[in-house]
Amino acid sequence: MTLRFLGTTSDDGDCPTLYEVEETRQIVVQGDRLTDPEHLDQLRDVKESETFVVIPRELLTRFAPRSDDVAELVPFKEVAHLFAEFKHTAWRLETQRGYASDRESPKWNRWRAGESLGYDPAHPWHANVRTQTEAGKRFERVRLVDDPPTEGQRFLLASGLGNVEAGEDIRNLSRAEAQRAGLPDYDFWLFDSRTVVEFAFGSDGTTLGVRVREDAESVLRACQVRDAAWHYAVATTEFQAGVRSTM
Known part of the structure; x- marks a missing residue:
């Protein structure tokens, strides 16, 4: 178990x-x-x-989680509308050492071949981020990184620069610092400080589904995690330069 x-x-x-x-x-x-x-x-x-x-x-x-708060696992596509419908902020914590969705992406082989991965206005994610941020909304995320970074984490450091150009504010935090700060080891999105979308992954990094939580305790905990992670994390451009200098 x-x-x-x-x-x-x-x-x-x-x-x-x-x-x-x-x-x-x-x-x-x-x-x-x-x-x-x-x-x-x-x-x-x-x-x-x-x-x-x-x-x-x-x-x-x-x-301690609430004994009556057992959220149902639902497909990720059921929450996809939130990325266009949120009012103010969409914030993500990423804790995994690798994601199957990245390895299955066309960008993966391009990156491994040495190609740079910049902003692509035709890419649906980049296009939506640009649309939402131009409307005054904020896309933010903190990604945990091991020492040394895994292959999956190096991919995200490289591909994340395109997300930043699209309008995201991405920051990185070493896993050791995250553990010292008491951050959890699971991924979630937090929309408008009121809706938590918590991921469930298989052992190979495949997304099994998500759980949507809106109870006060879950939202408060997510807000506390966001504040602590944002306080200690470093802008991805700065963090990436530090990683390159040690490899």
Whole structure:
């Protein structure tokens, strides 16, 4: 079964930390073991297999998912209209080390052959970004990058320059810094600070579908992630230059 990182209240990104077992939605808690003898004596119905840890209340209030918030997995095409209909902002967090959609794109082989990937006004994505940003809306995203970058991440660093020319504000953040900041390890779009579109991926990076969430807790968490990621991330042009200098 797969553990999904939910969040941490530690500045060092270690503990206390909360995880979710994706298949069962059970919660796994990482924290300091309870050792106070007086407190241990007051515990009830303790099984031999049980362990008790101490965590700050904030860890649960900030990161524990609602038990009644089980969003249905739907095809990505069902949310495609949001990219033209949002009113103010469309913000994305990208955390994967590679995406099947990139590898299946015609741009992939062109990039591997050494071709530069710039702005293409005929490309549907670039055309829509240009239309929306000229109307005063904002397209923004933060992409996590490993050290060294994976092939998929290097592709996005290269192809992202065309997105920037189209009107997106793309920034990059090292995975190590993202973990220290307590950012999650799943992808999502946040539209107008009110609608969260969370991705589900297969082991090969194939998009299995998305979950749409509009409950207050999910939206608040996404806004907090956006603010922290945007604070630490670096403009992709600057980040790309730094990556080139170390390779």
